[in-house]
Amino acid sequence: MSTQQGFAGIGQSDRTAPTPLLPVSLENVCFGVNGADLLHDVSLTIGPGNRTVIMGPNGAGKSLLLRLMQGLISPTRGKLTWRRDWNSRQGTQGGTPGSATGGMPSGAPPVSIVLQRPVLLRRSVAANLTHALRVLRVPRAERAARLEELLTLGNLQDRRDQPARSLSGGEQQRLATVRALAASPEMLLLDEPTASLDPQATHAIEGLIQSSHERGTKIVMVTHDMGQAKRIADEVVFVSQGRIAEFTPAETFFTQPQSEEARAYLSGQLVI
Amino acid sequence: MQELQSAFWEAGRLLLTFDSDLTEIVFLSLRVTLSAVFIGCLIGFPFGAFLAVARFPGRTVIVVIVNAFMGLPPVVAGLFLYLLLSRSGPLGPLALLYTPTAMIIAQAVLVTPIVTAMTRQVVEDLYQEYDEQFRSMGLFGARAVPSLLWDARYSLITGALAGFGRAAAEVGAVLIVGGNINHVTRVMTTTIALETSRGNLSLALGLGLVLISLSLLINAAVMSLRGSAKRLAYV
Ligand SMILES: Nc1ncnc2c1ncn2[C@@H]1O[C@H](COP(=O)(O)OP(=O)(O)OP(=O)(O)O)[C@@H](O)[C@H]1O
Ligand SMILES: [Mg+2]
Numbered sequence: 001m002s003t004q005q006g007f008a009g010i011g012q013s014d015r016t017a018p019t020p021l022l023p024v025s026l027e028n029v030c031f032g033v034n035g036a037d038l039l040h041d042v043s044l045t046i047g048p049g050n051r052t053v054i055m056g057p058n059g060a061g062k063s064l065l066l067r068l069m070q071g072l073i074s075p076t077r078g079k080l081t082w083r084r085d086w087n088s089r090q091g092t093q094g095g096t097p098g099s100a101t102g103g104m105p106s107g108a109p110p111v112s113i114v115l116q117r118p119v120l121l122r123r124s125v126a127a128n129l130t131h132a133l134r135v136l137r138v139p140r141a142e143r144a145a146r147l148e149e150l151l152t153l154g155n156l157q158d159r160r161d162q163p164a165r166s167l168s169g170g171e172q173q174r175l176a177t178v179r180a181l182a183a184s185p186e187m188l189l190l191d192e193p194t195a196s197l198d199p200q201a202t203h204a205i206e207g208l209i210q211s212s213h214e215r216g217t218k219i220v221m222v223t224h225d226m227g228q229a230k231r232i233a234d235e236v237v238f239v240s241q242g243r244i245a246e247f248t249p250a251e252t253f254f255t256q257p258q259s260e261e262a263r264a265y266l267s268g269q270l271v272i
Numbered sequence: 273m274q275e276l277q278s279a280f281w282e283a284g285r286l287l288l289t290f291d292s293d294l295t296e297i298v299f300l301s302l303r304v305t306l307s308a309v310f311i312g313c314l315i316g317f318p319f320g321a322f323l324a325v326a327r328f329p330g331r332t333v334i335v336v337i338v339n340a341f342m343g344l345p346p347v348v349a350g351l352f353l354y355l356l357l358s359r360s361g362p363l364g365p366l367a368l369l370y371t372p373t374a375m376i377i378a379q380a381v382l383v384t385p386i387v388t389a390m391t392r393q394v395v396e397d398l399y400q401e402y403d404e405q406f407r408s409m410g411l412f413g414a415r416a417v418p419s420l421l422w423d424a425r426y427s428l429i430t431g432a433l434a435g436f437g438r439a440a441a442e443v444g445a446v447l448i449v450g451g452n453i454n455h456v457t458r459v460m461t462t463t464i465a466l467e468t469s470r471g472n473l474s475l476a477l478g479l480g481l482v483l484i485s486l487s488l489l490i491n492a493a494v495m496s497l498r499g500s501a502k503r504l505a506y507v
Pocket of ligand 1: 060
């Protein structure tokens, strides 16, 4: 059992430890649309614990990479393997209920994503979260308490009855983030969660990310914000033109980038 | 000219005194049309949503047929229903011909395609927008339908009102299967047709005014719905 405690920061000693979700490996993964490859031969293994930041120019394929991991798209060629197999229709297979933050029914997908353009429902803030809890099959009796927890987490208590789509950009992003956390995911994928947010709103989101990390949720985040990358990253995946240009620890990446593309990107040059 | 003027006055008097014939007719009309719209929504919302999210061979054909049925001429609908319900028809034993129930069925036949088609369109657009988000949350296909219907609620009510407008203004179908029998199956549109041909303009005018007000009311409701949907940023 002790070999399965590699998952960062979960104290589940009183429970049979589930098979860890991670690492996830991509082996020669290609993704194409209409015959044109958008991701070429991506091989990458993402392990538990470290906060992984994905960087790269616009159109490099960062969002596609996240959507592959979430299971929203499937590789055209190649293989994506989780240590513990799951698919979004059935949720976790073989894992016992309970995840990084505990207590979710095993039907909940163990991976959550905050899309680059999150879609909020045409309902109030609270109703958006309640909907997510209902979809996750959280028992009715527990929903109210979970709702309060999530509202507090996102600092949205005062906005609970406001139509979600009338929230400010930063508030919408906070709502989308706590909604993704409603599933108590073991892995959280964030696609530019703070693009176009002011420093304070950015700080709030980073706080949410940090606290999930501390609770043991694996963080994978796409960002263009260098400062943010430096604050959050333990390791950096650099994507360029549909390929992984490098995958290095954060210190190495920011001081001595290994690839030509990353060097150019970091020095503010155009990566062609 | 004189005659027209006095007909107007008489119509006004009928309306203001809640003339018993007139109110009876108005209430039957509302009962028939509201029931038809209710049935239309009961069928049209889930069926339209199903067509929006399901993918199966023949789906496009069904969508085209439903859309075509939106323009079904009421008299044709009435005729088919008449053939079904007439004493020698397959549903003859039910003895529904020339009853309000037959009129409700006839209008439901007209309303259901409208509600179905509008629901399909609205829900399909919404589904495109929500699809990836929903799939990421583990919400697929039919399980997404209630969420989609709820989020489409403003547009769906508008669709139902459109159906109501069509049914309330329709004369052919209810005339054929209802027969316009005094105190039994006379509704506003059939009464207007009959009384006008008989030269009894005042009752026809009074009912005409009610119909127009109803139509104004529906359109005002649609506008204010749209307004509140916009205010809530639900558009
Ligand atoms: N469904 C699709 N059909 C055609 N091309 C697509 C499709 N999805 C993505 N692409 C293309 O694939 C490339 C990578 O897209 P992706 O969204 O992953 O970029 P990104 O790295 O996230 O960029 P950004 O920083 O701008 O968000 C882009 O050039 C995009 O136009
Ligand atoms: Mg992107």
